[in-house]
Amino acid sequence: MPDVLQDFDVSDVNGSLISPALPTAFTPTGTPLRLGILASGSGSNFEAIAQAIRDRTLNAEVKVLIYNNPGAKVVERAKTFNISTCLLNHRDYPNREALDQAMIQVLHQHQVEWVVMAGWMRIVTRVLIEAFPRRIVNIHPSLLPSFPGVHAVEQALGAGVKITGCTVHLVELAVDQGPILVQAAVPVLPGDTPETLHRRIQVEEHRIIVAAIHQICQSRLKS
Numbered sequence: 001m002p003d004v005l006q007d008f009d010v011s012d013v014n015g016s017l018i019s020p021a022l023p024t025a026f027t028p029t030g031t032p033l034r035l036g037i038l039a040s041g042s043g044s045n046f047e048a049i050a051q052a053i054r055d056r057t058l059n060a061e062v063k064v065l066i067y068n069n070p071g072a073k074v075v076e077r078a079k080t081f082n083i084s085t086c087l088l089n090h091r092d093y094p095n096r097e098a099l100d101q102a103m104i105q106v107l108h109q110h111q112v113e114w115v116v117m118a119g120w121m122r123i124v125t126r127v128l129i130e131a132f133p134r135r136i137v138n139i140h141p142s143l144l145p146s147f148p149g150v151h152a153v154e155q156a157l158g159a160g161v162k163i164t165g166c167t168v169h170l171v172e173l174a175v176d177q178g179p180i181l182v183q184a185a186v187p188v189l190p191g192d193t194p195e196t197l198h199r200r201i202q203v204e205e206h207r208i209i210v211a212a213i214h215q216i217c218q219s220r221l222k223s
Contacts, residue, residue: 033060033217036112038103038120039067043074045118045139048206049213050081058210059217063110066103068122084110090122100128107132114216117171118209126173136171137216139209141201143167143183148176153198162188164197166205168212181215182208 032053039046046065052058065078068090078085086106093099104127107115117124117138129136142152144167147159156164165185170178184204188197 033213033220034111034113035060035062035116035213036107036110036114037062037065037116037118038122039065039072039074039118040069040121041072041074041119043072043077043119044202045205045209046074047077047081048210049116049118050077050083052210052213054081058214060213063112064106066106068099068120074119096123096125097127100125100131103128104131114213115171116209116213123175124171129171129173134170137168137181137209137212138171138176138178139205140167140169140176141198141205143185144169144176144180153194153201156188157192157194157197164188164201166201166208168208181212184208 035049037046037049043065046062049058049060050062053060053062062081062083065074065083065085066088067074067085068088070087070089075085088099088102088106090096090099093102099122112132113135115128115132115136117136120138124136140148140152141164142148142156143163143165146161147155147164153164163185165183167180168182169176169180172178184207186197186201186204
């Protein structure tokens, strides 16, 4: 499979503090981008992607949702969109590599081209990254490289910053350090709590995850 990111210029969005405009319509060209989505929780970013596809603002198809927590609410969202789901409980595997190998099998069975980590609360390993080189994206609730890792919202509040945000980036072995595709800024308001700030960040997350996938779709047409 050719590397569609050879023509994918991340310099236009790298470090941007501007919330990108989203496409409102498109004329489908070629086959939809086949996505596999990994999620651990409620799945609001998953729903944003699925809704954009349903609204025909994103030329993609979610082939499978993989989740790792049996009680994850994302499953109910997937049912609403008639999307196949697969539970791979990380507690059933001896190590991260074994879990990633199981995910690869599921993703290949569904002929997935790109993997989207939409609230996937597990660190992935070289096993998965090498199976989908430069074809895994993650969304993180900060303006990377600031506040990588867990509790990014709490870190931003603790540091007293006036602006934080969210980032979609390519996944590499170092956590939250892959090339940045899209960012959006969110102001930190007086009296913000982790909950209030996170809710505002999520609004932008839903926008930029769709924008990033749209960019990938466009770059794929050029390859």
